[in-house]
Amino acid sequence: MSDKRLAPIERLVKALRILPGVGEKTATRFAYFLLAAPAERAEELGDAIARLRSDVILCESCFNLTERTPCAICSDDNRETGQVCVVEEPADLASIENSGVFRGRYHVLGGTLAPLDGVGPEGLRVRPLVERVRAGGVEEIILATNPNPEGEATALYVAEQLAPLGVSITRIGYGMPIGGDLEYVDAVTVRKSLENRRRFD
Numbered sequence: 001m002s003d004k005r006l007a008p009i010e011r012l013v014k015a016l017r018i019l020p021g022v023g024e025k026t027a028t029r030f031a032y033f034l035l036a037a038p039a040e041r042a043e044e045l046g047d048a049i050a051r052l053r054s055d056v057i058l059c060e061s062c063f064n065l066t067e068r069t070p071c072a073i074c075s076d077d078n079r080e081t082g083q084v085c086v087v088e089e090p091a092d093l094a095s096i097e098n099s100g101v102f103r104g105r106y107h108v109l110g111g112t113l114a115p116l117d118g119v120g121p122e123g124l125r126v127r128p129l130v131e132r133v134r135a136g137g138v139e140e141i142i143l144a145t146n147p148n149p150e151g152e153a154t155a156l157y158v159a160e161q162l163a164p165l166g167v168s169i170t171r172i173g174y175g176m177p178i179g180g181d182l183e184y185v186d187a188v189t190v191r192k193s194l195e196n197r198r199r200f201d
Contacts, residue, residue, distance in 0.1 A: 009035070061132075063069060063108040063125055065090045073097075073106060080104040082139035086129065086158060088112055096144065104142075107132065112150035114159060124154070126161055133165050140168040147174050147192065 008029050017025035027031030034042045058064070061069035066072070073079060087093050093106050109124045132138065141162055145151035159169050175193030176185060185193075 029068050029097055037064070062106045063128070064093055064106060065112060078103075081137055083142065084132070084138050084140070085144050086127075087144050088151065088154070089130040092146075094145065104140075107144070109154065109158075110153040112145060114150050121157060126158055129158065130161055133162055140170060142170050142172065144172045147188075 009028075012031045012034070013024070013027040014198065016022055016030050019027075022030070034045070053192060055067060056065050057067070057069060058068045059066045059074055062071065062074065063075040065072050070150050080103050083102075084107050085093075085096060085102060085104055086107045086109060087096065088109055088111060090108055093108060096106075107125070107129050109126065109129075111119055111124055113119060113121065113124070129141075134139065141158075143155040143158060145155045145158075162169055172195040173188060175196050176182070177189075182190070
């Protein structure tokens with residue numbers, strides 16, 4: 001088979017490799033699977049990818065990904081409007097929703113502070129959050145950024161911006177995973193577990 005005939009497959013493999021966790025072998029396997037699959041299946045996948053950017057928009061209130069704005073969460077009257085959970089990305093929001101324990105609203109920052117990558121406060125959706133709190137009705141802000149240096153710095157910055165508004169600001173707890181063995185847990189996790197300890201009742 002000539003290089004010219006392989007070009008479409010190579011192009012697809014290269015395109016698939018931009019996906020997180022997809023390397024050369026996995027991308028190649030996907031490409032050959034699609035080549036062998038019924039035409040309608042490959043067309044359905046292609047159409048879904050093509051329509052993704054046009055069909056998905058940002059919620060005007062929380063900046064989550066949605067098909068309509070406000071999103072289903074923001075327009076749900078059964079959600080607790082006084083609690084707003086601040087996350088970095090829509091994927092973080094989805095993880096919290098999948099847990100089924102939070103019934104408040106959200107605010108997606110769109111990333112974290114990363115000066116080395118050129119992302120400063122103006123690159124995040126902090127101002128809309130401040131305006132949202134200033135408008136009233138928000139009693140608690142739950143900072144649910146990731147427990148890494150960027151997430152911690154972002155949480156601190158957001159807390160500083162909201163402090164003058166008098167709203168309650170809390171940080172998610174983190175530490176030992178359920179079912180984990182202490183001897184295999186890294187030092188940072190152990191430290192956070194001790195810092196976030198609670199009364200044993």
